[in-house]
Amino acid sequence: MQRGGRVDGATLANLAGRDGGSGWGLKAVRDVHQGHRLITLPSGCHLTYGANDDPRLLALIDKVPSELWGAKLALQLIAQRLQGGESQFASYIAELPKGFPGIPMFFPRTALDMIDYPPCSQQVKKRCKWLYEFSTDVLAKLPGSPEDPFGGVAVDINALGWALAAVSSRAFRTRGPTHPAAMLPLIDMANHTFSPNAEVLPLEGGGGAVGLFARRAIAEGEPLLLSYGKLSNDFLFMDYGFIVEDNPYDTVQLRFDVNLLQAGALVSNVSDALGAPLDLAPRTWQLQLLAELGLVGPAANPELNIGGGGPGAEVLDGRLLAAARVMVARAESEVAGRGVERLCAVDRPLGRDNELAALRTVGGVLAFALSNFVTTLEQDKALLVGQAVAVPQPGGAGERQLQPPASEDEMLAVRFRLEKKKILSRALQRVGALSQAAAGNAELKQTAGSAAAKKGSKPSPATSKGFGSKKP
Structure with missing residues (x-):
């Protein structure tokens, strides 16, 4: 490479699925030992931005919200691309793909609808909305103005979308989340694995230089694989255009609301001490405990995650079970004074009746979340092997036939939502195992775990189909 870059034992290759994915990646061209430096990349070879860049470009970058860090770097990529052969990154940019299949932001409507998971669908819409507004309200006004860093060339939504997809799927944050990201030529061709x-x-001596090193002995021809991080399928899907089957870091996000617990209690037919359907209208002491759990109040974080803790981790969110324990309690003494950590301990019941009622309520929440998908887990499996399935029409007007995915984008969308259903199904199995253990634990006190009967109207359903809002 020019500017001091060096490659020793690695090359670009079409791996044809050998890395667990498909297409291009890196492989070893000879046997290398652990610790061997395969690629050396000085800071001058990093496509990034900083104080030495055109002030007009930096001013434009400052207009991008901080959470859209990829879009900031995308503007630098556009600027370098417009320089043509005069850019020091010209050869690298020339090798970037013309399109990025699998990125949901560019899905057709049919594939986008098949995602059927609001946290992801809403994020796609948010990104598309920003792309449109920034292109029309900011970029379209630049040509001919003193603020234009692009030499009078009109940069439209397609150019910005391409650059954002390129950056999202390749950039590294080598200097941490508070510093600009960078594209690392050749290194960014290494594919992902956990x-x-x-x-x-980083290389010794500072200066921002980095290297690609062998973590273990690698044989000639073996794909060179990096971990992009302990990422959920939401991030892998949104930014890289692929998912990992049975990803131990994948989650289903739910947004806490008492109405969500109420729906769970109704689904599971949880009854109060008098045998009537359980009414979870919260009392003052229950609201106080929910605030201690951080689920209600001005400083609340209502996002709950099912799964995602990594290999062997607890699949249930402790705060969800804690909230259920609080809401099904008949008396404050059952749950008060226990502390947040104790309330959230999934494997430490407070009392048999309370635990069984709480677990049934949580099981109902999980079943409710599963029911909000258009298809079942088994139906998704059938679709993926080419079988049509029948699903209920909205409003109960009979059934309609869903055809198997007709494109790679549609196939990926179905695989993505299937993984979410697998997480919820595993969580339901965990609830069943915990319920069986609690029912058979003779040492648990027979504390009444059902709220006193309260007559009232049925609560409104939870918003966003019970799901949370993901922000990759």
């Missing part, structure tokens, strides 16, 4: 054989590390 069991990597290579890693990117």
